[in-house]
Amino acid sequence: MTNKLIDDYMTVKEAAWRWGVELRTLRERLNAKRRPVVLEEIECGLIKYFKAPDAKYGDWIISKQAMQKWYGPEPEKN
Template structure:
């Protein structure tokens, strides 16, 4: 597997794992997370398992998610 295939957009990740996009979004949307989940999210960001980009003056973050993060949250992919 190529290195780039280890990372994907949320839409691709949701498709490959057979879950609704909103189910995945709830894993990285801090407003919906418990204190422990926020700590897990920050750890995953620090370890490079997920990342986001927020443009200057932007209001919406764009996320990139690793396969490892998806395994942590949802187990084996469905597709």
């Protein structure tokens, strides 16, 4: 049995796969320099970014709500 609440949050790679979006396209949407609204989306909890102080890169967590806002309902998988 899976916890449905946990399915409401995903990595960039999972979100791209679930919505059938190119990974590169989704990463561009998370680029705050090109899309300043990203900072508002972080503030309201649609997405989250974490980068450890000594890390070169960080990680994104994307909510199902953010994906629906950007790309519409999640497509059915056959």
